[in-house]
Amino acid sequence: MIITKAVITAAGRGARQYPASDTVQKAMLPVVDRDGLTKPVLQIIAEEALESGVEQVCVVAAPGDEAVYRGHFRNYANTLRTGFPNAEWADEQAKRLLQLEERLTFAVQDEPRGYGHAVWCAREFVGGESFLLLLGDHLYLSSEPRRCARQLIDLATAEECAVSAVQATREHLIHQYGTLAGRRLADRHDVYAIDEIIEKPNPTLAELRLHVPGLRAGHYLCFFGMHVLTPLVFDLLDEAVRTDAREHGAIQLTSALNALARREKYLALETRGQRFNLGVKFGVIEAQVALAMAGVDRDRILAVLLDAAARIEQASPH
Numbered sequence: 119m120i121i122t123k124a125v126i127t128a129a130g131r132g133a134r135q136y137p138a139s140d141t142v143q144k145a146m147l148p149v150v151d152r153d154g155l156t157k158p159v160l161q162i163i164a165e166e167a168l169e170s171g172v173e174q175v176c177v178v179a180a181p182g183d184e185a186v187y188r189g190h191f192r193n194y195a196n197t198l199r200t201g202f203p204n205a206e207w208a209d210e211q212a213k214r215l216l217q218l219e220e221r222l223t224f225a226v227q228d229e230p231r232g233y234g235h236a237v238w239c240a241r242e243f244v245g246g247e248s249f250l251l252l253l254g255d256h257l258y259l260s261s262e263p264r265r266c267a268r269q270l271i272d273l274a275t276a277e278e279c280a281v282s283a284v285q286a287t288r289e290h291l292i293h294q295y296g297t298l299a300g301r302r303l304a305d306r307h308d309v310y311a312i313d314e315i316i317e318k319p320n321p322t323l324a325e326l327r328l329h330v331p332g333l334r335a336g337h338y339l340c341f342f343g344m345h346v347l348t349p350l351v352f353d354l355l356d357e358a359v360r361t362d363a364r365e366h367g368a369i370q371l372t373s374a375l376n377a378l379a380r381r382e383k384y385l386a387l388e389t390r391g392q393r394f395n396l397g398v399k400f401g402v403i404e405a406q407v408a409l410a411m412a413g414v415d416r417d418r419i420l421a422v423l424l425d426a427a428a429r430i431e432q433a434s435p436h
Contacts, residue, residue: 232368
């Protein structure tokens with residue numbers, strides 16, 4: 119198994135980021151990355167894939183978005199070069215934007231029929247290969263030298279099977295994520311054979327069906343926002359799309375992944391790192407602070423945060 123292709127689902131309009139997302143797609147919201155460069159979210163996610171060995175990236179977008187995305191990349195690169203003609207950082211970012219744009223392919227999701235349907239829209243790009251799947255509203259921060267996506271790809275290629283990244287997640291947050299039950303492998307404390315997946319369960323359901331031995335009390339294994347999937351997932355999604363099989367009003371990827379677990383070897387990796395969901399309240403702020411604290415601007419952002427906390431404390435009534 120060699121992973122050379124990645125799919126990023128980015129067709130959603132980002133209602134939680136309104137009114138900002140009414141002006142620019144949520145995948146184009148600006149965030150300062152670890153290297154100190156201000157980048158669109160989509161660029162940071164794509165670089166997660168490209169720096170993990172992926173060669174081609176497909177973005178699943180809404181109708182008409184390809185021209186908008188490509189226009190944003192080109193205009194931003196041109197503005198950097200004309201506005202900062204002698205700045206090395208601006209030239210570097212402009213080059214990255216144009217190189218990324220050349221490696222992007224777009225697939226159109228003609229109507230919002232769910233996450234599973236969005237993935238299905240990339241079937242022609244993927245062909246008969248295994249591929250990396252990333253969410254367009256999640257950022258990732260590894261706690262080891264390898265990128266989070268690289269950790270996932272390494273296990274998938276070693277075991278020659280589908281692998282989903284997971285993270286132990288507190289019970290009060292599991293309604294935001296696909297959550298799974300599995301059996302820890304005897305020779306790997308961080309790898310699980312997947313038994314069942316439930317999309318965004320409530321705590322009662324999770325307690326009944328998704329308890330995983332060995333996890334801390336009050337924690338469950340939730341999806342991390344990235345997967346390496348085999349071509350079988352498209353056969354399973356084909357059936358769901360053909361019959362318009364919906365759960366909670368949408369064609370879910372989780373249903374196909376449950377079927378995948380019954381048909382072939384399918385593992386979960388407890389990834390060394392953190393995911394940041396930009397689609398929840400304060401998600402963008404949390405991600406920005408974490409990236410800054412892990413990057414070249416760490417001392418600066420730490421001083422800003424400490425100063426802000428001190429001023430707020432002084433101003434608060436006692």
